[in-house]
Amino acid sequence: AQKITQTQPGMFVQEKEAVTLDCTYDTSDQSYGLFWYKQPSSGEMIFLIYQGSYDEQNATEGRYSLNFQKARKSANLVISASQLGDSAMYFCAMREGLNTDKLIFGTGTRLQVFP
């Protein structure tokens, strides 16, 4: 079974609007971490935001927030006030358990921001 599922291969959003990118995960561990990375067309991977499984509040970093619903095993990324520079691939990733540092990535969502 896939550990990280991103069901939206592509999303469009108008500049200045908010957009939600979906991510669901599968784990039996109680301790895990969820990450979002952005990959622009230039190829580098840019860390955006982190949510720990024990964090009671949703993580926020500037225009990025993470809508964490533990019971539903979802960790959706919300980008507010979209900018043209937000056009990129977005990857959800999970670090599962306390004994591993590796990240398991989803297949990504390509976001296109139009004027």
Place this chain on the structure above:
Amino acid sequence: DSGVTQTPKHLITATGQRVTLRCSPRSGDLSVYWYQQSLDQGLQFLIQYYNGEERAKGNILERFSAQQFPDLHSELNLSSLELGDSALYFCASSGGISFTWGDEQFFGPGTRLTVL
């Protein structure tokens, strides 16, 4: 700029050949990770080194090997290359002195390998 450097940026080689990809982690980071990004497999974890020791292994082929040197830089060796090895290879680092559970991994710019 993440602080992680990778060389070379691009590599074009032929099937059957061997190549070495090099990574220098961020200053102070003890962990180095290697990931492979290909169209059919997506982003996959290959291997992790922590302070010179192998810490975790993922979907790394036997034809591939890695090591981390005393100065903490790492090399990924790919041998008997096949067309399917064409991919973007990322190195990431994390785990400085104040390593915490939520520490993100900082990715290098990647090495794009093309096998002809």
